[in-house]
Amino acid sequence: MLKVGLLGAGRIAGVHATAITANRGSTLVAVSDINAEAAAKLAAQYGAEARTTDAILNDPAIDAVLIATSTDTHSDLIEKATGAGKAVLCEKPVDLSLARAQACQTVVAKNGKPVMIGFNRRFDPNFSALKAALDRGEIGKAALLSITSFDPAPPPVAYIKVSGGLFRDMMIHDFDMANFIMGAAPVSVSAVGTSIVDPAIGDAGDVDTAVVTLTYADGRIAVIKNSRRAVYGYDQRVELLGSDGLLQAQNMLENTVVKSTTAGVTGAKPTYFFLERYMPAYAAEWAAFVTAVSARAAMPVTLEDGVAALALAEAAALSVKSGESVSVRSVIGWMNS
C-alpha cells in the first residue's frame, strides 16, 4: 500500500485525492497547501491529515508525493521531494523555463528517485486505445498526425499574462501527445498564431489560435491546431493517417441522446472541459504511477518527456515570431540525437 502525500489542495488536487483513495494500491496520508484551511478541508474529506509541505517531505512513512501546486513551484518541489527520497508524480508543466526544467533533470538524475510528469491525456481511454491500435500495426506505418485541441473559453487575460503563453500553457499537452504517438521528436517546428478570439490576448503578447506543423526525420508530418474558444465545449481529437488506414479518437459526449425534429438531428455536446473529459484519465494515470512505483519499473511518462514538450513549445514560440521554421536541435541539444 503506497502511502501518499498530496502537495496542493486546489481543484485538481481534489481530483487526484479521489484517484488516490479509490486505488486499492494507495492511501492518502497527508495534504499540504499554502492555504491551510483548504488543506484541512480536503484532508478531512478523505480521512487524511493536513500538514506542512516540509512535514510531508520529512515523514519517512510517506512513499510518494503528488505535486499539484502552482507551476512556478514544480521544479523546486520535484527536486526537494526526490532529495527526500520520495517517488513523485508532478502535474505538467515541469517549468515555464526550459533552462530551469533542464537543471531540474540534472538534480533528479542525481537523486535517483522516480519522477512522473502528469500528462494525463496519454491515459485518456480514447487516446491510449488509438496508440495501442497503432502499436499493434492496425494502420501500418504512421504518416500524418493531426491533433485538434480547443478549449471551451479563454481564461482571463490576467491568467494569460503569467501562463507562459499558449504554446507552453496549452499546446504543451499536444506536443506531448505528438511525442507519445509518434515515438520520436520532430526535427523542425513551424508555427502561425493569431489573437482572433480576443485582441486583448494579442495585446498581452500571446496568441489564442495557432497551427503548428512538425516534421520528422523519416518524413512523417504532424499538425496541431489550438484555439482558446470552442463555444460548444472541449474539443479534443486526434487523427492519424497511416499506410494501411486512419485512426481517429473523437470527442466524448455529455450523453447519447439524439433528437430528430424539423430542425435537424441533434446530439449532445462534447463534455465541457478537462475535468469532465479527463476524469477517467486521472484515475488511469495514478494507477499507472502506482503500478510502476510498486514494480520499480520505468515511469510511464518521464521528466525527459516533460522537458521535450517544453522544448517544442519554445521552438513554436520562436517560429511564430520569426515566420520561419525552427530546428528542434537549435533549441535543445539532446533531442534527435
Next chain:
Amino acid sequence: MLKVGLLGAGRIAGVHATAITANRGSTLVAVSDINAEAAAKLAAQYGAEARTTDAILNDPAIDAVLIATSTDTHSDLIEKATGAGKAVLCEKPVDLSLARAQACQTVVAKNGKPVMIGFNRRFDPNFSALKAALDRGEIGKAALLSITSFDPAPPPVAYIKVSGGLFRDMMIHDFDMANFIMGAAPVSVSAVGTSIVDPAIGDAGDVDTAVVTLTYADGRIAVIKNSRRAVYGYDQRVELLGSDGLLQAQNMLENTVVKSTTAGVTGAKPTYFFLERYMPAYAAEWAAFVTAVSARAAMPVTLEDGVAALALAEAAALSVKSGESVSVRSVIGWMNS
C-alpha cells in the same frame, strides 16, 4: 436493347422513365396514360411516343411494359400485358384484394410471361447490403428482425379511404422486407394499431400508427413499426439481431454537414420521402429487371412475393380487429406449406 412501354405518366412514372433511359440495356419507346396530355409531355421529354395502352400492348416490337398506373388497374394490366406476350414490371401492390391478386397469379401462370413486382426497397443499396451481409453469414443465424418505417406526414384522409388501409398501403413494403430478409413466411401475425396521429384517420376506419409482430416456424421473430408521421423526414431503418451480431441499415441523410454550437451537435435530417430516399433503388430495380429478362432468368421479385405481402397485410388487419394473433395459414393456404 429491351424496348419498353410505360403505362402511366404520373410522378413515379417519371422516375421510371429516367431509369429506363439511363440504363444501357433498355430504351423507352412509348408512354400511355388516361390523361393524354400527361402522356404526351412525358413521352416528348424522353424522346418516346405517346400511345394508347392497347396500342402499346399490341405492338410486337415492344418487349416489356412497366405498369405505373393506379392500384385498381394493376391486376387487369398484368393479365393483359402477359397475355400480349410482354415481360412486366408492375408497381406494388398487385391489388388491394387478396382474392383478386390470387386470381391474377393463375392467369399469369397460364400466360407464361415473367412478372416482377416493384418492391423497390429490396434494391435500396442499404437494405440490399444488409441482406448480402446476412447471406454471407456475417452475423450468424438471424433471430430478431426490427423494421422501422415512418412516413414524414400522413396523406389526405380522402386518400386513406381508398388506400386499402395502412397495412395494405404502407406496411405492405415492410411485410415484403420481412419476407425478403427472413427468406420465409411467418406462421403468425399479431398487430396493434391506433389513430393517434389524426383521429380523422380512425374515423375513416384506419390506423396511422401500428406495431406488428411476426413469428416464424423456427423460432425467429420480426417486429414492424409504422407511423404515418415522423416530422423529421422519412424514417426507414432495418435492424437484425443474429447469433453472431447485429446488422443495422440506417437512414440516408440530406447531407453530411454537422454543426456544433452551444445548442448541441446538429446534423442533417433524413432524406425527405421515398423519391429522395429510393431514387438509387428505382434505378437498381430496373437494372435487375432488364438483366433478368435479358438472361431469361427468374424474376428477382415475383408475383408470388406480391401476393405473400398482401396476405400478411390481410392477417394484420384481422389481428388488429380481433386483438388476437392470426395464423398466416388461415389467410392463405399455400404459404408455410
Next chain:
Amino acid sequence: MLKVGLLGAGRIAGVHATAITANRGSTLVAVSDINAEAAAKLAAQYGAEARTTDAILNDPAIDAVLIATSTDTHSDLIEKATGAGKAVLCEKPVDLSLARAQACQTVVAKNGKPVMIGFNRRFDPNFSALKAALDRGEIGKAALLSITSFDPAPPPVAYIKVSGGLFRDMMIHDFDMANFIMGAAPVSVSAVGTSIVDPAIGDAGDVDTAVVTLTYADGRIAVIKNSRRAVYGYDQRVELLGSDGLLQAQNMLENTVVKSTTAGVTGAKPTYFFLERYMPAYAAEWAAFVTAVSARAAMPVTLEDGVAALALAEAAALSVKSGESVSVRSVIGWMNS
C-alpha cells in the same frame, strides 16, 4: 450525513459501497452478509464494520439501509427494515411473486418509512436526458416507444430456473422504463417469446428472446425487445416517436476510436454489461435517494413502481402462454384506475 447499513456484500454491493462513500451526504457504517468473510472484507475496504443484519437494523444510529441481497429476501428485509424505522433503498425486483410484493406494500404503508426500488436505469444519464427532453415538450406528445434491451450473453440455465423467467428477471427493467417514460400504466400486454438462443432455456420453461407490445388508454403504443444474447455487448437503447420528433438514447461505447481501413470504418463496441454501462447510474440513483431522504421528499422510484413493473411481467408471461393480449386490469386491480 446519512448513516448507512449495507445488507449484502456481493458484486453489486461493492458498487453501492463506492457510491455511498463517494457521496458527500452519506457514510457507510456497517455491512452484513450471510457470508461473514465477504462482509468483513468489504467493510474493511470502505472503513466500515461487519455486523449481522439484525445488529444493523437494531442500531438506532443507522438512518438507512441499502438491500443488495438475493431476490428472495427482498420483501422480508424491506418489511423488517421499515419496521425498524429505516429508510430503504432495495435492489429490484421487490419479489418474484406479485402477491408477495403486494403484501409487502401493505406492511410498508403501515410502517410509514420511505422505500425506494433500485431501478437504476431511470438514473442513467442518457435515459434521464431523454425523459427530461420529453417532459420539456421537445418532441411534442409521445406516440410510439421502443425499448431495445439485449444482454451480452445468457446466464447459466441453473440461474434461469430460479430467475422467475425472462419477463420478471430481465424485462422487468424495461417495463419500469416504459412506466417511467410513458408516465402511465398500459391497458394491455401482448407478448411473443422464443428460446432461439439456447433450446435448454426453452426446456427450462423460459424464453430467451421476446417482443412485448403495450397499448395505452390514450392510444399510445410501446414495444419492448429482449434478447439474452448480443455478442457485441450490452445493447440498451430507447427510442420515442412523438408528434414533433424522435428521441433516441443510444449505447455508450467503450471508447471513441474509429479505424478506417480497406475493411470498413470500425468503432468500439458498446460497454460490455450493466456494471460498465450503469456505473454512473448507480451513483446518481444513490444521490437521488440521499437527497429525497434528507429533504423528506417523495421517493423518486416507489415500491408501487416495483409492483407495477412486476404486474406487467406477470401479464407478459400470461400472454406468451395464451397467444392472446392480456388486460393489465385482469392482473392487478389498482392499475389504470
Next chain:
Amino acid sequence: MLKVGLLGAGRIAGVHATAITANRGSTLVAVSDINAEAAAKLAAQYGAEARTTDAILNDPAIDAVLIATSTDTHSDLIEKATGAGKAVLCEKPVDLSLARAQACQTVVAKNGKPVMIGFNRRFDPNFSALKAALDRGEIGKAALLSITSFDPAPPPVAYIKVSGGLFRDMMIHDFDMANFIMGAAPVSVSAVGTSIVDPAIGDAGDVDTAVVTLTYADGRIAVIKNSRRAVYGYDQRVELLGSDGLLQAQNMLENTVVKSTTAGVTGAKPTYFFLERYMPAYAAEWAAFVTAVSARAAMPVTLEDGVAALALAEAAALSVKSGESVSVRSVIGWMNS
C-alpha cells in the same frame, strides 16, 4: 435551351454528357476528341454528333462549350472558344503555368464571353451546405479552417511527372475550397511536404503528403492536408471553427449499414473516389452554369478563381522548397490588393 458542344470524350467527359443531357435547360449537340472513335461512341450514346473541335467552335448554333480535354490544351481552347463567341465551362486547372493562365485572362477579358472554371467541389451538396450555413451566420465569424483531402491511391509516377506536382494537380482543389469558404485570398502560404507514400514520387521531384498553412489579413488561419493515399477511400472533409461554433462536412459513405460483432461496430467506407463522391456535384455545377448563362449573370466560379488557386499552388511549391513562409503578393500582384 442551351446548345452545347463537348470538347473531349474521356471518362470525365462522359460524366458531363450525362449532366448536360439530364438538365432540362441544355442539350448536347456535338462531341469532339483527338480520338475520333471515342468521340463517335460518346456522341452516339447521347444522341449527338461527332465533329472536329473547329467545326464545333465555328457552328453559330452552338451556344456553349464544355472543355474536358487534357490540361495542356485548356488555356488555348478557352481563348479560341471565347473568341468564337461561346460561353465556356472548362475543367480545372486553367493551366499549369501561372503566367500562361494570366495571359489567358487577358484574352478572355478582351473576348468578353463568360468563362466558368470547373471547381466541382464548390457544388458538392455537403460543402455548399457548409458554406451556406457560414453565410447565414450560424457559427459567427470564421476563425480556423481545416481541409482534409486524401486520394485513395497515388497515380502512376509517369502521371506525377507531367502533373505539375501535388500542389497544382491535387491541392489546387483545396486552395479553391479555401478561397470559396474564406471569401478572400490569404496573405502568406507556408508548406511542408514529404514523399512518405512512395519514394519514387520524391525521386520524380514531387511530394505525396503535404500540409499547407494559410494566414489571412484579418487573422484567420487555414490548414490544408493532402495525401495521395488513404487506403479506405476518398477522404474529403472540411471543418471550420467560428466564433459561435464549428461546421464539419464529413465524408459520404458507400451505404448506411452498420455491423456490430465481437470485433467492433463497423460501417461502410467513404465512397471510393471523385466520380462516386462528386457525381451530384457535377450535375449541380452544370446547372449553375446553365442558369448563369441563361440569366446573363456572373459566373459562379470565374477564371480569376482559377488563376487565384494556381497562384496559391505556386506559392506552396516555393515554400516547401525554401522552408519559409511565402507572401502571396510576391507571387501574384493583384491578389490582396
